[in-house]
Amino acid sequence: MSSFWDEKYKGDSYLYGLEPNRFFAKNLPYCEPGSYRQKILLPMEGEGRNAVHAAQKGWHVDAYDSSGTARDKAGKLAGNAGVTISYALQDVTTLVLPAAEYHAAALVYAHLDPPDRQELHRKVMNALLPGGLLILEAFHVSQLGKESGGPRDPEKLYTVQMIRSDFPEMTFQLLEEVEISLDEGTGHRGQASVVRALARKELQN
Numbered sequence: 001m002s003s004f005w006d007e008k009y010k011g012d013s014y015l016y017g018l019e020p021n022r023f024f025a026k027n028l029p030y031c032e033p034g035s036y037r038q039k040i041l042l043p044m045e046g047e048g049r050n051a052v053h054a055a056q057k058g059w060h061v062d063a064y065d066s067s068g069t070a071r072d073k074a075g076k077l078a079g080n081a082g083v084t085i086s087y088a089l090q091d092v093t094t095l096v097l098p099a100a101e102y103h104a105a106a107l108v109y110a111h112l113d114p115p116d117r118q119e120l121h122r123k124v125m126n127a128l129l130p131g132g133l134l135i136l137e138a139f140h141v142s143q144l145g146k147e148s149g150g151p152r153d154p155e156k157l158y159t160v161q162m163i164r165s166d167f168p169e170m171t172f173q174l175l176e177e178v179e180i181s182l183d184e185g186t187g188h189r190g191q192a193s194v195v196r197a198l199a200r201k202e203l204q205n
Helices: 001-010 021-025 051-058 068-081 113-126 160-166
Strands: 040-041 062-063 085-088 102-108 129-140 170-184 188-201
Touching: 021 051, 021 129, 021 170, 040 051, 040 113, 051 062, 051 068, 051 085, 051 102, 051 129, 062 068, 085 160, 113 129, 113 160, 160 170
Parallel strands: 040 062, 040 102, 062 085, 102 129
Antiparallel strands: 129 188, 170 188
8 A cells, every 4th residue: 555655646746735625724723833732633644735734723743644755745845834743654554543642633535445444433533532623524435436536446435424433422513425626736636526524522421
């Protein structure tokens, strides 16, 4: 998998552009700059566009990806922006995360085979503090056949029911299937069918 993404990310240009995902940027709360008390988890972060944006908003960022090329480009992007991110080279299928550590987590086009997806979602949910925020955007099953991006394997695509089932300890503030226009580099461009979710981990009694 890492060699596949290393090949996708090679070159000087950024496959999904330099700007953060719009849904992520719109819904990520602002943190006081310089205060790294609040932590955000970004698995499958790619070339760092969302990690850099979060760091600019005052978050302490822990990012992960299996591609060394992506990590190197994320480091360059962070340096150019004058921010610091923690970015580990790690296959998310073997990722070990601490429990109740993060104030927020984002899964932005993180597509995996069903068993790996369910396991990653469980880990992310467990890693959130009570009241922690989940931001998710991913391609819906009806994206299949569209040229705007995403896996060609329907097993790796999403539905609302799938997300609700994967995150049983979350209270959803938004969970929808929508048609949007993507303009994220050359990798995501055109009309697309996506699933979006905003959810909070339930507070403990």
